[in-house]
Structure formats: C-alpha cells, structure tokens
Amino acid sequence: MIWTYNRIVKYKNHIKFSKQNIDVQLKKRFEALPNIASTVKKYLSHENEIHTKIASLRNSYTTTNGSEKIAIENQLSKLLGNLSVSFENYPELKSNESVTHLQRSINEFAEQISASQRAYNNSVLTYNDSISTFPSNIVASIFGFKEEIYLKIISDEQERENPNINNLL
C-alpha cells in the first residue's frame, strides 16, 4: 500500500514537472517576441497591424493570470503560426536571412512547445492509468486522487485557422 501510494505521488509530481516544462518553453517564446516584432516591423512595415498585435499580446501577457494567460498563449500560437505562413505571400522575403531565421525560430518554438505538451500528456496518461487500474485504484480512492485532464495540442499546420494574416487581424 505504501509502495502504491508513493508511486502515485511520484506520477503526480511528474505531471507538475511536465507542466513547469511547458511554462519554460512558453517563456522562451515570450522572451523572443521583441525580436520577432522587430523583424516584422522591418520587413513587413506595410503590415503594421501584426506588429501592433504582437506588442499588445506581450503587454497583456505580463498583466494577466490563469485562464486569460492560456487564452493569450493560444492567440499567440495562432498568430505566430500564421505569420510564418504569411511570409510565403512575399516571395522577395523568402531569401532574406533574417526572415528565414525568424521562420525557423517560430517553427522551433512551436515544436518545442508541442513536445512539452505531449510530454505532459504522457505524464497524465501514466498517472491516470495508475489511479484507475486495479489494485492501485483502491489506494487512489482512499487518498482521494482524482483524474487529471489532458491538454489539447494543435501541432499540425493543417489544423490552424485561415493562414491569411489579414483575415486573422
């Protein structure tokens, strides 16, 4: 019983660890926002709204908490995902090194965040399995362990909304 209890607690702690890792990845992307905004301002000067939107999201991010923060992160993911696609509309930018670097950075952030979310879901799966299977479910019910909820991950470009940035803004 002690062994089972400790095992479940370890799995629960691992979920917390995975959650922290998502925060770390999101923070990395957030810290890169000024660079992204300046590149957009420099090369897409006629797309002023993008720059404004990024700056606005950045300001909102620092002043909000909890579910609002998650909503901002989702908006940011969509914006950056579609920003990458919008570069395709400007063929003259494709060969620009800064733009290419920016596109790679955005992809990299997206992949790292997606990876951390998948790692989180794997932790949740392990934990949920441990509290719902016999005989450890008896220990779980005695100590009141509850099932954790999986994150919904958007990792595929096809799942993103309309890639036209003008429509997005």
Added chain:
Amino acid sequence: MNQFTDHFNKVKAKASTIKPPSSIGYIIPIILMVSSLFSLITFILSFIIYLIVSILTFNNGFIGSVAFFTFFYTIVSAIIAIVLFRSYLKQKQGFKNTNIYRREFKLGILPQIIASKYDNINYQFDGMIDEERIVESSFFSPSVLDKMKESWFFGDDYFSGKIKDVDFEFCELYYKTDGMTTMGWLIILIAAIIPIPLLPDIMVPVLTSYDSINDSIEFTSNKTETEYDNTKVNNKAFLYGKQTNFRGLFLFADFHKNFEGTVNIKTKNRFNKKMFAKNQLKTIKVENSVINKKYTITTTNEQMAYYVLSPKIIDAIERLNIKLGEKLSMTLKDGKLYLIMPMSNDLFENITIKEKHIKVNSIEEIQNELNIIADLINELNLNTKIWSKA
C-alpha cells in the same frame, strides 16, 4: 545491356545445375535416432530383468545377450545418426551460401545499376560503415555472457553519399560472436553441480566438437569463381562456436533536427533479445498505439524525445513498419540517425537461395532493393532541414 544479359544467362545456366541436398540426408538419421531410442528402452528393461533373473537363477545367458546387443546398437546407431545429420547440415549450409559469378556481378554489373539510379553515390562491395559509428548506435550492447565472447562486425555492399542533400552511409552488416553459448554454460553448470571433475577448460574442447555449422561448400566447378566466404555464413552455435547475432542492413544519416541526447526506438520482436541489452533510460509512450505495441521507446530526456519524435516522424515509422517489417529499429543520437533492420536474405545479389532451388534475380528486383535507401530517407523526411540544421 548485352553485358547484363550475358551475365544473367550465364548465372541461370549455372544455377540450374545446382541442387539442394537430398531430403534422405535427414530422414535416415531420424530413423536411426528413433531406433536408437527404442533400443535404449529395450536395453534398460532387459538389464533390469537380467539383474532380477541373476538373483533368482544362474540361467540368464539369453537376456544378458539381449542387453549387451541393445546397448551396443544404441551407442553405434546414435553415433552414426549424429555424423549423418551433421553431414546433411553442412551440405545444406553450403547450398545456402552458394555463389555464382558473384565477383563479376558485384564489381561489374551492380555498380552500373547503381549509377543508373543514383547520382553522387559511392559504392564499395566489400566496404563497411565505420565500426565506431556502429558501436555508438547502441544496438549491439552485449549481455554479461556475451561480453565473455569474442565479437566482431563484418559488412559489405557499402554505399555513401547524398540523396536529396542528406548525407548518409548504408551497408549490409553482420554481427558475430565466438564462444560459449548460454546452453553451453548451462551444461558446464550442471556438470559442476553433479560431482564430476569436469572443469570449463576441459569441457571447452569437448563442446567444440559440437561447434557451429559454418562450412561453405562450393558448388560451382569454375575454379576462377571459387569463393569460400565464411564471413557471410549465417552461423548457429548450439553449445560453443561462432554465432551470427545480426544480419541485415544498417543506415547512418544526418537527422533533420538538431538535438543533444539519445532516443532508442527498439522493436519488441524476438530477435532483439540476442543483442539489445537493457538500459536505464526512461521509457515513454507516443500517441500511436501501433508503435507503442511494437516498439519500446527509451530516452535520456523526455522533452527532447517528443521534440525529435514529432507526430510526422511517428507516422513515418508506422509506414516503414508496414513496408519493411516490424524488426526495424532506430537510435536517434545527437542529431544523427542510426537504423537497423535484420534481413533473412542478402541484398543486392544476383541470386537468392530458396529452400529447394536457386532463384536468379532480375535487374528490376535489384533496383527495387536499391529503392530501400531512398525510401528510408524520404519517409523519415530527413531532407527537411529545421533550425540550425540548415
């Protein structure tokens, strides 16, 4: 093209003259072994009766003769059966390793087929991927008992170069060991437990008489084509001798993502127990039940593993699994890909040895085998460079 036609016609003509060993070769030893067992039972029974009769009366001559005869027959028939059976296995092994104008094919025909299919690819028929790379792939991590054996790699059909801007190396690989098998150690252990003064150093020469079957018999009469190539023989050791632990293909390529750490994707298929030692890495599951069922995925870093194994890569592994078989295994280490897959037949050969006959391969079949390299690179999307890999 005439050169190709001439070669394959010559190979077909030679192949039609080569026959596998007759099945009588194993039927007679089986009959002898069965009769030997029957004789052994008769001997035990007659010997017991002989002992009982000896106590009761002095008239036991007939039963004694029966016991003596059956004992003698058991020993002699068992020895003859073993000798005949080993002879049959040697002939069969020799048939399986038949070479017909192989050197001419490998040095003259195959390079031309490769050149017609790929640009910028180097081919060496007797080359092999650097052994250091093979070892760092961590596929061939021996168990404690295997570490006591001599082990070595042998490779051929080595390809290197670029396909779609992806640097790669590819070869057929053999991993062999020489020494006492687990069964051999078990017999020594039993011998040591039973108080018989038999030490391992005395047992080894005894067990060596049951060495692996690895003799190659040359069937072709053309002496210029004689190739006694024991390295390519698929050795099977029962108690002591050479053992082929892996025979298949090995791919080393640049992975399209930059990362530090290791992800092992190892098949749960039975063959891996011979070579994959257990590691202390963390096991993870992915969002694909087929992959979770057929593979064990372990890693040094969970976050990095999910970064490397994107959903697209997972789907690609599943497709390769369907296309090439579930024995495929991969290691992703510090931005590099190592992939192995065991094969029952040699690739890129002019003939394939079947159970009862020799099949001459067509140029199309050889070209299809050459597609494997490009398929692996395309399926795993290795040409899509990301981040610092540009």
